[in-house]
Amino acid sequence: MPVPLAPYPTPPPPVPFTPPSNGGQSQIVCSGCRNLLLYPAGATSVCCAVCNAVTSVPPQGTEMAQLVCAGCHTLLMYIRGATSVQCSCCHTINLAMEANQVAHVNCGNCRMLLMYQYGARSVKCAVCNFVTSAGATGSTPDQKFSNC
Numbered sequence: 001m002p003v004p005l006a007p008y009p010t011p012p013p014p015v016p017f018t019p020p021s022n023g024g025q026s027q028i029v030c031s032g033c034r035n036l037l038l039y040p041a042g043a044t045s046v047c048c049a050v051c052n053a054v055t056s057v058p059p060q061g062t063e064m065a066q067l068v069c070a071g072c073h074t075l076l077m078y079i080r081g082a083t084s085v086q087c088s089c090c091h092t093i094n095l096a097m098e099a100n101q102v103a104h105v106n107c108g109n110c111r112m113l114l115m116y117q118y119g120a121r122s123v124k125c126a127v128c129n130f131v132t133s134a135g136a137t138g139s140t141p142d143q144k145f146s147n148c
Contacts, residue, residue, distance in 0.1 A: 029077060031055040031088050070094055108132040 024041040032053025039046040039057060046055050058064065063080040071092030078085040078096060085094045102115050105123060109130035116123040120134045 026057075028055055028057060034074070034089070065096070067094055067096055103134070105132060105134055 025038045026041060028037050028039060028046060029035070030037050030046075030048040030051065030053055032048055032051040032055075035048060035050055037046050037048060037055065041060075043057050045057055047053075048055065058079055064077055065080040065082075066075055066077050067085060068074070069076055069087040069090065069092055071087055071090040071094075074087060074089050076085050076087060076094065080098075082096050085096050086092070087094065097117060101118060103118055105114050105116065106112070107114055107125040107128065107130055109132075110125060110128045112125055112127050114123045114125060114132065116134050122131050123134050124131045
């Protein structure tokens with residue numbers, strides 16, 4: 001004879017996440033070892049306890065932007081409006097362009113989405129090395145040039 005099974009009790013509803021109160025602290029990435037540092041509001045610089053590097057704190061209200069380093073692919077944070085950013089890991093100098101200074105086109109060979117500076121006549125794909133017209137001369141984005 002089968003034994004009747006009782007249903008499992010309904011679990012309590014999940015408690016919504018509330019971030020802990022940090023008492024007026026902010027976060028910044030260490031310029032030396034890339035660890036996340038906490039610092040009190042109003043501080044102008046932070047000394048890392050791991051590598052002893054001193055990281056400057058941008059003034060409150062400063063708009064920040066991000067880019068991926070072309071040399072080591074580390075995510076870099078910088079003050080919006082900067083024209084170049086040097087990576088603290090590999091020391092590559094990266095060109096920092098605002099969103100309104102760049103355009104996009106698909107590679108004429110592999111269809112990878114490419115980003116280029118406005119005014120450029122062509123762009124070379126880093127994946128397949130194909131050169132695609134950027135459309136500055138009135139041509140279509142699919143027009144192809146010979147491989148370089």
